[in-house]
Amino acid sequence: MDSSENGPFIDHAEGQLFLTEAFKIIVEEVLCKGTDVKQKVCEWREPEELAQLLDLELKATGEPQDRLLQRVQDVAKYSIKTSHPRFLNQQFAGVDYHALAGRFLTEALNTNLYTYEVAPVFVLLEMEVLKSLRQLVGWTQGDGIFCPGGSASNMYAMNLARYRLFPEVKSQGLFGLPRLTVFTSSQSHYSVKKGAAFLGIGIDNVIVVKVDDGGCMIPEDLDEKIKLSKSQGAVPFLVSCTSGTTVQGAFDPLDRIADVCEKHKIWMHVDAAWGGSVLFSEQHRHLMKGVDRANSVSWNPHKMLLAGLQCSAFLLQDTTNLLKRCHSANATYLFQQDKFYDVNLDCGDKSVQCSRKVDCLKLWLMWKAIGSSGMAQRVDKAFFNARYLEEQMKKREGFHFVCKPEFVNICFWFIPPSMRGKEQNAGYQDRLGRVAPAIKERMMKQGTMMVGYQPLADKVNFFRLVVLSPQVSTKDMDFFLDEIERLGNDL
Numbered sequence: 001m002d003s004s005e006n007g008p009f010i011d012h013a014e015g016q017l018f019l020t021e022a023f024k025i026i027v028e029e030v031l032c033k034g035t036d037v038k039q040k041v042c043e044w045r046e047p048e049e050l051a052q053l054l055d056l057e058l059k060a061t062g063e064p065q066d067r068l069l070q071r072v073q074d075v076a077k078y079s080i081k082t083s084h085p086r087f088l089n090q091q092f093a094g095v096d097y098h099a100l101a102g103r104f105l106t107e108a109l110n111t112n113l114y115t116y117e118v119a120p121v122f123v124l125l126e127m128e129v130l131k132s133l134r135q136l137v138g139w140t141q142g143d144g145i146f147c148p149g150g151s152a153s154n155m156y157a158m159n160l161a162r163y164r165l166f167p168e169v170k171s172q173g174l175f176g177l178p179r180l181t182v183f184t185s186s187q188s189h190y191s192v193k194k195g196a197a198f199l200g201i202g203i204d205n206v207i208v209v210k211v212d213d214g215g216c217m218i219p220e221d222l223d224e225k226i227k228l229s230k231s232q233g234a235v236p237f238l239v240s241c242t243s244g245t246t247v248q249g250a251f252d253p254l255d256r257i258a259d260v261c262e263k264h265k266i267w268m269h270v271d272a273a274w275g276g277s278v279l280f281s282e283q284h285r286h287l288m289k290g291v292d293r294a295n296s297v298s299w300n301p302h303k304m305l306l307a308g309l310q311c312s313a314f315l316l317q318d319t320t321n322l323l324k325r326c327h328s329a330n331a332t333y334l335f336q337q338d339k340f341y342d343v344n345l346d347c348g349d350k351s352v353q354c355s356r357k358v359d360c361l362k363l364w365l366m367w368k369a370i371g372s373s374g375m376a377q378r379v380d381k382a383f384f385n386a387r388y389l390e391e392q393m394k395k396r397e398g399f400h401f402v403c404k405p406e407f408v409n410i411c412f413w414f415i416p417p418s419m420r421g422k423e424q425n426a427g428y429q430d431r432l433g434r435v436a437p438a439i440k441e442r443m444m445k446q447g448t449m450m451v452g453y454q455p456l457a458d459k460v461n462f463f464r465l466v467v468l469s470p471q472v473s474t475k476d477m478d479f480f481l482d483e484i485e486r487l488g489n490d491l
Contacts (some may be wrong), residue, residue: 007063018065022072029076031095035471037479040447041084043077085469085476086449091246091274094469096306098369103308104360113146113356114348115334116341123345126360129367133165133299134315136279138292143323145350145360150273151191153298153314154240156323156352158182158195160296160316161238161267163326170326171359174200181229182206184240185217186457187250189271192240205234214403215250217241223260230264238267243288247456247464249407251275255290262293263337272295273312275407277304280375284383287406304382304408304468305375307363323350362478378470382408386467389477396481402462410465414484416438416491433460435491442487451481 033039045053054074063071081087083095111124113121130144147153162169166177180201184192187206196206207229210221226236239261241252254270261268270291276299278284279291291297295317302311316323329348335346348356367375386408393399393412398420402411414435422428438451443449452467465480 021069022426025072025076027320033080033315037085039469041450042080042444043086044447045078074111085472088465089185089452091303091466092309094306094471096366099307099362099366104363106361108356111359113358115346122358122360123347127363129360129364130313137297139316139317141319143318145314147312147314149312150298150300153312154191154271155195155198156314157269157296158199158238159328160322164322165237179234180205181234181236182238182240183209183213183222185209185242185252187211187215187248188240188242189246190296214406215245215248217252219253219260220257226264236264236266238269240269240271242274243270244407246385247454248403248411249409251287251335251406254288258293268294270297273298273300277379281379301363304379307366311359311363312328327352334368335344381470382468385472385477386410388474392477392481402459408467411462413462414488429460435488436461436463438491439484441487
């Protein structure tokens, strides 16, 4: 490869040669080494050292191709290997090669999903994928759009629920509106509060509903809090419930919440960003019984289904074009009404964005490859691995569950030998709260695996392990338990 400096203009032959060589590095470092249990999950470096290794400074002159390929190698080497079987840290993991091919193709085609004229394939493809997702929810018709993440989807629900009650807010703004209140559980995603702040509703108007010991919203408390809000002169307009809470993996009782929402005539939104994929599984879809009674649903196939970041669907039961009416700005340079094709195919005005990335192809290609039955098998395997780990934990001393797992989130404390039987001692909780961070530091620096931790309400730091990748085996689960003991036994 020519090692001379790159010029400012594109040479296709040279560029394609560079891409071919870069792709070889990606396959080797990310997809071969990055999925090999004999390799590290991460090559930890402190920020100052990492910045020096990567030589981050941008300069006036370009670099030769061989230097750029080394940069590709370095980025891959020092990045976290999220496809590694022992990456159990987040609600995304693993790799699906058909979805990855869709991601590569999406990037190469580099189009904007707002009109049929610039994205004909993807307009039709998105419509089909959204229809199939809605059918799993239990709706025969409706609307929807792919959003840049579940937080944006949840904000869309809030915006639409408000617009449905007060359509004048689009033109007149917040002036003259009554105090509006949103209801969500104490374990819902933080995007509900962010959405309230962003949309001018205010965090103080997000009413927190109590949860039971498993982290599920209590419908009776919801009903009481809605009544109280009304008595104080506010207008309750949205209940945001959760299917698969971030930490405990709890599923709110949707049927009973729907009863409350129907009684008070309030928009019911289900944040199923994490748990929505159980709808593929005959064995586990009961966890979302009643979801068909919701007005809207957020669902992130980039989580349990391995579609790849980002892939987030916002689904609506509405058939009145509410999404477009709420968000449209009728830009005449894009959405001319005298086009030679059906202008209803131009979907861009449903979105608050102008530029919108194609997020449907990766899911569509993966779905084509393995079918709905393959999706169900992935969900079922994640549950199998989680239950296996749960049973193995019960056999070992020192592992204490925070709550009984309902989903594939396993929340637990590890009690080192030096602390066992001393629960009543002064300072025990403070010491216990320091165990998880200490073990996490050791595992990161040694690169053996990754798992997250957090406090919750009055509970001190505990581990939250997320089992979702079909590439994870029972051997990996056994390794995890052994490794926690190895890293924490001397604490």
